[in-house]
Amino acid sequence: MIEMTAGVTPASEGIDGIKWNILGQTYVPKHLCESSFSWHATFPDGTFVPPHIHPDQDEFIYVLEGRFDLFLDGTDATAGAGELIRLPRGQAHGIFNNSGHDVKCVFWVSPTQQLWDLFTKINNVPDPAEVVRLASEHNIHFLPPPDA
Numbered sequence: 001m002i003e004m005t006a007g008v009t010p011a012s013e014g015i016d017g018i019k020w021n022i023l024g025q026t027y028v029p030k031h032l033c034e035s036s037f038s039w040h041a042t043f044p045d046g047t048f049v050p051p052h053i054h055p056d057q058d059e060f061i062y063v064l065e066g067r068f069d070l071f072l073d074g075t076d077a078t079a080g081a082g083e084l085i086r087l088p089r090g091q092a093h094g095i096f097n098n099s100g101h102d103v104k105c106v107f108w109v110s111p112t113q114q115l116w117d118l119f120t121k122i123n124n125v126p127d128p129a130e131v132v133r134l135a136s137e138h139n140i141h142f143l144p145p146p147d148a
Contacts, residue, residue, distance in 0.1 A: 002032060002033045002034050002112070003033060003034070004031065004033035004035075004036075009030045009031060013028075014028035014029045014030060014039070014040070015029045015030070015031070015032060020119050020120075020122075020123040020124075021123060021124050022119065022122055022123065022131075023047065023122075023125075023126075023128065023131060024044060024047045025041055025042065025043050025044070025047050025049075026041065026042040027039045027040070027041050027107075027119060028040045028041075029116070029119075030106070032112065032116055033112065034111060034112055035110060035111050035112065036108055036109065036110040036111065036112060037108065037109050037110075037112040037115055037116055038106060038107065038108035038109075039106070039107050039108075039119075040104070040105075040106055040107075041104070041105050041106070041107055042102055042103070042104050043066075043068075043095075043097040043102065043103040043104075043105070044097070044102055045097055045098070045099060045100050045101055045102065046097065046098070047097055048094065048095060048096040048097060049094060049095045049096075050094050050142055050143070050145075051071050051092045051093060051094035051142070051143040052092065052093070052094070052135070052140055052141060052142040052143060053090060053091065053092050053093075053140070053141045053143070054087070054089055054090075054109070054113075054139075054140055055089060055090055055139060055141070056089055056111075056113055056139065057089050057109045057110065057111060057112075057113050057115070058086075058087065058088055058089050058109065058110050059087040059089075059093070059107065059108070059109045060084060060085065060086060060087065060107065060108050060109075061079070061084070061085040061087070061095070061105050061106070061107050062083075062084050062085075062105060062106045063079050063080055063081050063082065063083050063084075063085070063103065063104075063105045064081060064104040064105055064106065065081055065101075065102070065103065065104040065105075066080070066081065066097065066099050066101050066102060066103030066104060066105075067079065067080040067081075067097075067099045067103065068080075068085070068095055068096065068097060068099075068103055068105075069096040069097075069098050070085065070093065070094065070095060070096070071092070071093060071094035071096075072085075072087070072091070072093055073091040073092055073093065074092070092143055113138075113139065114138040114139055115138070115140070117138060118134060118135060118138035118140060121134050121138075122134050122135070
């Protein structure tokens, strides 16, 4: 079991200096314990996370800068700076940066489950099909493309 410790994670740092490249997005882990996991993310314009489901995790995104277009359980939405996105477990969601600018945000999930291990495995993996395959092994399930 991973227990949370008291402390401050500096703005420019992550856990153990880790910085993941997930399909062009930068994820910097900020805290990790059994009950939750958080990371700072930068989404360059044009990057996205296709619709997927976390069967056993609630996910949250606090937008710091920029604007996301979202797919939230069958509904389109947008979220900008200062807004909180709530993604309940078991509901499909997708996150898209079509804004023309970088989006910076803080993600967190509860409970942590296998997400840390997944990010470690998909760091610098350039093939989206391989990312989808590895995600399914970690209980994150991507939806088929709309035309499939």
